[in-house]
Amino acid sequence: MENESHKKPPIESLKLTIISFVYAYRANILALIMGATFGFLMSHAGATTFDYHAKMFLFIDLQLMKVIGTAVVVAMIGVYLMKKYHIQAVTTGMEVDFVKKPYQQGLVAGAFLFGIGWAMTASCPGTVPAMLGEGKISALFTLIGLLLGTMAYGVLQSFIAHNGSYADTFKK
Known part of the structure; x- marks a missing residue:
């Protein structure tokens, strides 16, 4: 016979299951959210439109080049700040390392x-x-x-x- 002291109400059991799932897969969930956000922003900026790529390579419309240039500048500033302040990774807690290849x-x-x-x-x-x-x-x-x-x-x-x-x- 099962021990009755180990049973939890269904709502509380579901809540604990969800909490443990989120804790165990927090890095994957964070990556999914960030990836979806990045994809949305690329789509919104026109980076997923074939015509914008073609126009960029033909030097007709440089909107996509401006998006890429902005991304490079933001990344440079971000890397500089992460190096300066020794930022730790969100999921591992280890300091972000930049190894020059x-x-x-x-x-x-x-x-x-x-x-x-x-x-x-x-x-x-x-x-x-x-x-x-x-x-x-x-x-x-x-x-x-x-x-x-x-x-x-x-x-x-x-x-x-x-x-x-x-x-x-x-x-x-």
């Missing part, structure tokens, strides 16, 4: 390929999820291309790391 061979070629892909698809990797959220099915093909390109990069890096040996390229 060394220059890698192929960086210029990779940036060039990124720009070509951006111009061809009229979307950058950051806008693809927002475009999918708007129901733009063509963004699905861009997402597939991003995933295949990322996979190809990983395979190529592994191939180079193993001195051009195909035998070890696909092993863990």
